[in-house]
Amino acid sequence: MASSPSGDVASPAFNGPMPLHDVVPVLIIGAGPIGLLSAVLLNKLGVKSLIVEKYPQRLTAPKAHALGPRALEILRQAGVDIPSLRQRGTKRSEGRTVSVVTSLAGQELRQYPYERSDAGALDVTPELLHNVAQPMTEQHLLEHLGGQVEIRKGHELVSCVQSPAVVDVTIQERATSKQYIVRANHVVACDGARSKMRQLLGIECDEQSTPQMLMTIEISADLTDLVKHRRRILYNILDPEAHGVLIGYDLSKKQVLIHGFDVNTHPISTWDEEQCRKLVEIAIGQKVPFTIDSFRPWALQSRIAYTYSKGNCFLVGDAAHSFPLALASG
Numbered sequence: 001m002a003s004s005p006s007g008d009v010a011s012p013a014f015n016g017p018m019p020l021h022d023v024v025p026v027l028i029i030g031a032g033p034i035g036l037l038s039a040v041l042l043n044k045l046g047v048k049s050l051i052v053e054k055y056p057q058r059l060t061a062p063k064a065h066a067l068g069p070r071a072l073e074i075l076r077q078a079g080v081d082i083p084s085l086r087q088r089g090t091k092r093s094e095g096r097t098v099s100v101v102t103s104l105a106g107q108e109l110r111q112y113p114y115e116r117s118d119a120g121a122l123d124v125t126p127e128l129l130h131n132v133a134q135p136m137t138e139q140h141l142l143e144h145l146g147g148q149v150e151i152r153k154g155h156e157l158v159s160c161v162q163s164p165a166v167v168d169v170t171i172q173e174r175a176t177s178k179q180y181i182v183r184a185n186h187v188v189a190c191d192g193a194r195s196k197m198r199q200l201l202g203i204e205c206d207e208q209s210t211p212q213m214l215m216t217i218e219i220s221a222d223l224t225d226l227v228k229h230r231r232r233i234l235y236n237i238l239d240p241e242a243h244g245v246l247i248g249y250d251l252s253k254k255q256v257l258i259h260g261f262d263v264n265t266h267p268i269s270t271w272d273e274e275q276c277r278k279l280v281e282i283a284i285g286q287k288v289p290f291t292i293d294s295f296r297p298w299a300l301q302s303r304i305a306y307t308y309s310k311g312n313c314f315l316v317g318d319a320a321h322s323f324p325l326a327l328a329s330g
């Protein structure tokens with residue numbers, strides 16, 4: 001195991017069932033964009049942090065595709081190099097417009113700007129929206145972490161005990177099932193919409209009562225020829241069978257089709273790759289070679305925690321608030 005970051009932590013007697021493994025000023029749960037950015041910001045303030053991330057590797061299916069002006073402003077203030085981040089995304093001209101189509105190869109019914117990205121928007125923000133796939137943003141943040149951050153992948157939060165001065169957090173290394181304790185002055189929970197930390201803290205949420213079921217189908221295809229006359233950030237597909245949003249993370253190689261479905265008529269157990277392939281064929285609307293890299297059902301449910309902190313633990317990012325996608329334009 002990598003050496004532990006040390007910090008100036010008040011240390012009440014520890015009588016836990018396991019030895020103390022690490023003592024850190026800040027423990028961050030989750031290495032999504034918000035966990036990584038939190039570490040970058042803390043590093044900038046000279047505060048050491050330890051990040052534990054459940055998965056050994058990033059999931060391949062990208063989620064966020066657009067970095068809005070406010071996100072870019074915050075990244076810029078944190079010292080993140082924005083020009084090179086933009087280079088990891090698509091060309092600006094390809095990330096501006098949304099199309100409403102019958103299928104990718106079919107009729108374009110409408111087009112509209114994804115968000116204001118005309119020169120006039122520069123009167124109110126120095127940073128215009130950019131189309132950068134989430135794994136690229138995460139990679140960029142990883143490269144900006146700085147020397148005071150340690151990251152442990154494949155380690156997950158199990159439980160925690162709070163006292164006024166410190167939080168003792170049980171972490172499990174997933175490959176070995178070995179558990180150990182990290183004592184932190186503060187815990188920043190960036191563990192996403194289904195935050196375990198939020199549950200452990202007993203923080204309730206105001207949430208949408210009926211979630212909407214969506215299937216994320218991750219595709220690898222070269223669609224550049226097909227859409228060369230209309231390269232867009234998003235395609236809203238209105239086909240009655242294959243309706244959904246096709247996100248063009250990179251139209252030459254990686255896209256995602258997000259398709260809403262009704263679990264009563266189409267239970268999750270009935271989904272297979274063949275079904276996903278059929279939907280993608282209809283959504284594309286023309287014979288193009290592609291592979292289905294993954295498909296994953298998930299419940300879209302807007303959710304806001306009633307409080308973002310409890311004692312020395314804080315909820316940040318989707319752990320605190322997750323919003324509906326609104327046709328991926330939310």
Ligand SMILES: Cc1cc2nc3c(=O)[nH]c(=O)nc-3n(C[C@H](O)[C@H](O)[C@H](O)COP(=O)(O)OP(=O)(O)OC[C@H]3O[C@@H](n4cnc5c(N)ncnc54)[C@H](O)[C@@H]3O)c2cc1C
Nearest residue numbers: 030032033034053054063064065066156157191192317318
């Ligand atoms: C299809 C789609 C498109 C989207 N498009 C956009 C967009 O264009 N622009 C935008 O701003 N947002 C978009 N979003 C929303 C955006 O992806 C989220 O707001 C963002 O990922 C939240 O980041 P986060 O770090 O808070 O949480 P997450 O990205 O969910 O990261 C949480 C991390 O915590 C880890 N974790 C979970 N539990 C534990 C545990 N017990 N122990 C340790 N680690 C744990 C997870 O493995 C994960 O790495 C989109 C979302 C989806 C699904």
